[in-house]
Amino acid sequence: GQSLEQPSEVTAVEGAIVQINCTYQTSGFYGLSWYQQHDGGAPTFLSYNALDGLEETGRFSSFLSRSDSYGYLLLQELQMKDSASYFCAVREGSGTYKYIFGTGTRLKVLA
Amino acid sequence: EPEVTQTPSHQVTQMGQEVILRCVPISNHLYFYWYRQILGQKVEFLVSFYNNEISEKSEIFDDQFSVERPDGSNFTLKIRSTKLEDSAMYFCASRHQGFSNNEQFFGPGTRLTVL
Numbered sequence: 204g205q206s207l208e209q210p211s212e213v214t215a216v217e218g219a220i221v222q223i224n225c226t227y228q229t230s231g232f233y234g235l236s237w238y239q240q241h242d243g244g245a246p247t248f249l250s251y252n253a254l255d256g257l258e259e260t261g262r263f264s265s266f267l268s269r270s271d272s273y274g275y276l277l278l279q280e281l282q283m284k285d286s287a288s289y290f291c292a293v294r295e296g297s298g299t300y301k302y303i304f305g306t307g308t309r310l311k312v313l314a
Numbered sequence: 315e316p317e318v319t320q321t322p323s324h325q326v327t328q329m330g331q332e333v334i335l336r337c338v339p340i341s342n343h344l345y346f347y348w349y350r351q352i353l354g355q356k357v358e359f360l361v362s363f364y365n366n367e368i369s370e371k372s373e374i375f376d377d378q379f380s381v382e383r384p385d386g387s388n389f390t391l392k393i394r395s396t397k398l399e400d401s402a403m404y405f406c407a408s409r410h411q412g413f414s415n416n417e418q419f420f421g422p423g424t425r426l427t428v429l
Contacts (some may be wrong), residue, residue: 236416238357245405245420246357290357294416300345300362301370302418307356 205229207291207305214311215281223276223308225291233294235267235274236302241287249276249289278310286312316340318421320406326427327396335391335424337406345409346389347418348381350374350402357405363389396428 207227215221225235234253238246252258252267252274264277278285291305319338327333339346348360361381362369368381380392389408393400403425407418 234416236418240357245422246418247420248417251416292357300347300364301359301372302347303359304349304357 209305209308212309216313219281220279223289225274227272227293229293231295236292237276238290239287281312318419320421320424324425332394337389339408343408344411347407348391349405352402401428
């Protein structure tokens with residue numbers, strides 16, 4: 204079967220660093236994306252990793268290890284506005300347009 | 315800044331009725347998607363659409379569902395004979411051309427309530 208597992212909830216304080224993990228088991232793998240979703244809002248794209256290693260975009264970084272079927276999203280200098288749900292999503296193959304989303308992690312940032 | 319728009323924002327229907335959810339993707343995007351999200355759960359892929367035809371569909375996207383791009387701007391999802399379990403938020407998304415481009419732009423969603 205296909206699965207993308209994430210912790211259900213993570214709590215951290217303002218200014219801290221938090222890591223949200225994603226382990227996947229899919230029929231194919233072409234790349235891993237991360238999306239942010241505020242309550243009542245639409246998912247917004249954060250990052251994409253096709254190759255092993257770290258991708259940095261401002262306060263957010265994303266890491267991928269294809270051999271471990273694992274990735275994570277790293278959020279630095281946390282702000283209250285970062286309180287949201289975060290989803291990883293796998294693109295299954297080079298010839299596909301299908302994206303499978305993870306279970307989602309709710310991040311709570313405390314003052 | 316260009317954005318994906320969806321109408322209506324909220325649709326209430328009786329079980330067994332047909333609904334059409336509408337989306338206007340970003341104008342120069344070529345790949346279109348429908349997703350659904352049951353309250354508090356993950357985003358689920360329904361269908362992808364490219365070059366005026368379905369590229370892929372999930373096991374959720376059975377004969378009850380259909381998609382259409384009736385003109386150069388609208389992209390619709392039709393749900394026939396709605397069921398209670400179809401109640402969810404439905405998101406449309408679009409993506410620019412370029413196979414290496416993986417950034418999908420999501421619309422604000424349509425909340426479908428089936429009574």
